[in-house]
Amino acid sequence: MSKDLDIVVFGATGFTGRFVVEEICRTAKEIHKLKWAISGRSEQRLLEVANIISISNSNNVRQPEIIVADVSNPETLHALAKRAKVFIDCVGPFRLYGEPVVKACIENNANYIDISGEVEYIERIQLTYDDTARSKNVSIVPACGYDSIPADMGLLFTKQQLDVRGAIPSQIEIFSGLCAGSAGMRGNYGTYASLIYSISNVNSLRELRKHANRPIVSRIGPKLNMLPSRKFDNRVNGYIIPSITTDLSVLKLGQHLDIKYNTGVLPAQISSYLVFSRFRYLAMMMLSGSIFKFLARYEWGRNLLLKYPKFFSFGFFSKDGPTLEQIQQCSFYHRFYAKGISKKRLTNEELDLINSIEHDKPLSVLSNLQPDIEIVTEVRGPEAGYVTTPITVVQCAYTLLKEKSNIPKGVCTPSVAFGKTTLLQRLKDNGIEFNVIEGQFY
Template sequence: MAPVTSTTRPYHVIIFGASGFTGQFVVEELARCTAEGPSGHLTWALAGRSRPRLEKVLNQAAETLSQPDLRTDVEIIVADVTEAESLAIMCKQAVVVLNCVGPYRFYGEPVVKACIENGSHCIDICGEPQFLERMQLDYHSKAVEAGLYVVGSCGVDSIPADMGILYTRDQFKGTLTAVESFLTIHTGPEGGCIHDGTWQSAVYGFADRAYLKTLRRRFGHQPLPVVGARVKNRGSLFFSKEVEQYAVPFLGSDASVVRRSQRFLYEEHQQSPVQYSAYVGIGGIGSVVKMFCGGLLFWLMVKFGLGRKLLITFPGFFSFGLFSSAGPTKKQMEGTSFSLTFYGEGYGDGLEPSLGQPNAKIITQVKGAEPGYVATPVAMVQAAITLLNEPQSLPMGGGVYSPGAAFAKTTLIDRLNRHGLKFSVKTG
């Protein structure tokens, strides 16, 4: 790991929400990375509401990684998202705050506000478009004035998709005009499971879809130009020859995040925008039936307060066991991996995009270990290390950005490749 930017602050990084389900894995990943460099290379601390819980996480990481010095080298800061003064004290001690406290629609804004007001950058792993886009709308100018960076969605939602589009564009010989991505999850004999924090974000996000449309109108954006042939929508359910299973539109934050990055690169760097559609493979006909029944029930219940309360209270029942308050077991995590495959098309070198149909294609892929609690901590930690080490390669002056906008000119993809998120060209 290259030397980090020097600082007069006590800590280069503070992990806020370190005792949460995802936060504990971010602690382990940061500890692994700091062990790669010389002693004292990067200073960091844990923060959260409960000192005993944070101590437990630190002890667990020390034991898991066989790094007993963690118990004495890593400090603990008590901070509560509902107590502005405690957030201010925390933020004044950090160069970068890694915010792991969600759902972000309820708990994210106080952290963003405290970071900007107290001189620290902020990185999160949010997959909630409403929150991400509202932070850009309400805090971008404030972050610019302060010269600070707020970069959301730095987990598997949505670094693989956002940086994957940039990687595909860079590998394409010509003008890339459109990309479709297909996410597939591979599980072992133990199956897979997701912590119910993600489920809660989905419940509240679907319940508040109308607000997102209103929010986007406030930006006043003009539609991005369509370069080349317009890509047709695949529909709500189809059999994908690409992944050889049924697929549906991916309802996570990927499309929203990529669109924000493409707009930034078009408006600030005059790069030709790429059309993007995101899909996820769901399996065979049995999975289709299960998804249809569960999706219909979810859609009906999420409209009403009582329905949302039941969904939140019994995530395992209403998700057919996919979500759980206990999260995945160690064996489930070890047996799970993901691949995100990009099918791009465009115009080869020397061919004008305004003439005829696309004549060139490319297939790229991002692969990694279990996405939620192995790959996400890797992505978050490498985003923070990139921000610390390469401030000269970030957008000038600070602001609220998507990963692709913030890290387009950095070595983030190389760093991810070295830490288990593999970017590769399949054909093209």
Template sequence: MSADRLDVIIFGASGFTGKYTVFEAVTVLGGLRWGIAGRNREKLEGVLKEMGAKAKKDLSQVPIFIADTSDEASLLEMARKCRIVVNTAGPYRFHGEKVVKACIESGTHHVDVSGEPQYMETMQLKYDQRAKEKGVYVVSACGFDSIPADMGVVFVEKNFDGVVNSVETFLESGMKEGATGSGSGGSAGLNYGTWESAVYGLAHSDELRGIRQQLFPLRLPKFYPVLRPRPLIFRSTEVDKVCLPFPGSDRSVVMRSQRFLYDQDKKRPVQMQAYVGFPSWLAAGAVILFASIFGLLSKFKIGRTLLLKYPGLFSGGLASRSGPSEQSMERTYFRMTFKATGWPKGDRLAEGSDQYTEPPTKSLMVRVSGMNPGYGATCVALLSTAITILRESEKMPNNGGVLAPAAAFSRTSLISELEKHDHGMKFEILANK
């Protein structure tokens, strides 16, 4: 790789997530050579000016590159200028593949914040082998979807002192007291790009079965006891919240990592179910209502048009074209609580595919938490994965490939890197029995 390459280029830097990634880069990428890229030079210059003022640092000398997903030559030129592309330009269903392809052909690593299972699994299906041949790592879901869940399971296994059978996650989010609209049910909201990704992801969710049949033609062996999903709506004693199944990509990402670690290392895979908590039955019921309308409309072209035209109406005010305010983002917190069960160290079996005959006797509760999950913790996590690839690739598998986060980073110091920063994430043990 040419010595005159920058370390990092942030692509899509003039978008909502992109500009906050630029802000976090000032501190997270300290000591590295980085630049930004996008379609419009004037907007990119504006981002450097705005985020430089926010960070109290002159960013006028940060290199700018013009690249557009409609111009594959420009993507190749961008990718050849750096060691890793930090891609914030979604929805990835429409814009991601060309960037991935350009990076692989240029010998450049790639990380993004996609929460779109169809995109992520299609990239693995189409480009994993080529990425290995080129010595390139392509890692998606490197933001709030799904670093807390995937690296949280890594943290669980490192601290379990035994064999983990299953993990349940319980996500809570709200606003610190004193914020406008504060309270345990508050939220900073979503930018329009995230909403658009969700609309098209659900609309095409039936694609996943076919992708997975090609990606994983052989099923994993069944492990017992089986972790059954909980009811559609229930009160969790673990977090004292009314919970629903979590609709994001966390479970699919975790299971991709677990599948990889079983295939690669014959490690017994951890079963996982994900839930999200609400302060009351009424709040959970309202979410079910909005989710039902969203799911129905997303299946039809006219419905998708309505969802995209009126994001605030159909999200209960959660999504907007302007995105959340900085004040609400900075006062939004998240907590993801993990309940793990399994067997103590002395009960370890000889082979990862062996079965236990006795029920689990050991449990562990841990938590991953932080502030500003969508546009603070997400941006720090994304940049931290980039740093980890640049500094610790020798601890990563196969000299390259298209991987989920835990598959890529389970043996690295990514968790420690995440804990260093103001908008990072805290990993802690709550109870060990």
């Protein structure tokens, strides 16, 4: 069967999947005569989603085809992937349900993106399926939602801004925060479940990385030291702790893949922090994190966490998900404090070393170079999980449809996959801001 569907949204009846469907309806005019389908386990629920589209369709978007498919039935996945040019996977936790979809997409030459934020899953897929995906001329790009498009593309944007100023990147500190309105904020149960499984797989992730044999990311300039934890930082007007989110792992993996894929994007030393506007929010997060870390190690503990999300997260997660008012009032930011080294200060030999893609050892000869250029950049956007995620994953899908020749084949992080495309501009055009800002560096 020929590829007669531009996009398939798998998991369209889920909490996030419905927002992705709505985002396609809002933006489908960007793709001429878009042919698409919505898919999931329940035909009745898919019909309900399609009916909502029909009633609220002000953009004259073509009605999606309805296709029943289930992760537990590989034949349905293969039939779906055979017809899809781009497959958007919204079915998590991805540790449990993601791999069969990736396999079906590779075997049937369908490009794949998802909204995963589970580090062990992302890195395992990259190691396991990269070569096969390349041989099949397929692009597999996980982490295309809030985890981790804003941070990953923000890091790329920051490096590009240093390059515009004639500098190579040396050190980049990243500060991430969520902002809520009077209604507060709340996360969906699916996100919560993914978080629990991610924590429970920390040991598997460590073991996986031991055998990954990834390229060495060389240090350029003096060592970037971590900032004191739980201290108030005037630059971001909040208390900070080292980040425990997916973003940092994806950023580091992307730097390895920049070397492997020879993208021409130079690495930097990076550190990442979460920002809390009040100390009590920080204390609550640290307490719940300690409880999660202990209970997630045991099956009985995971069952307990999954049964009572609102209790163990101090109300931040629930099976009901956020209200519309909460979604409308929330926003996020990532701020990047970057230091670079002027290229004009470097010898030709030093530049050749830096640009070499075959680093087999740290470039100690470059570690004494002192940065002389500083910039501050920022990424800002609306509510992270159910506004930003649909925007980013849909724009990734459109980019794959329109610019496939500029996207590497294999399993890549977002910045590696979309670094030579118009994705940054697409995100800007749809409400995600990327700016160089004025601000106090120290």
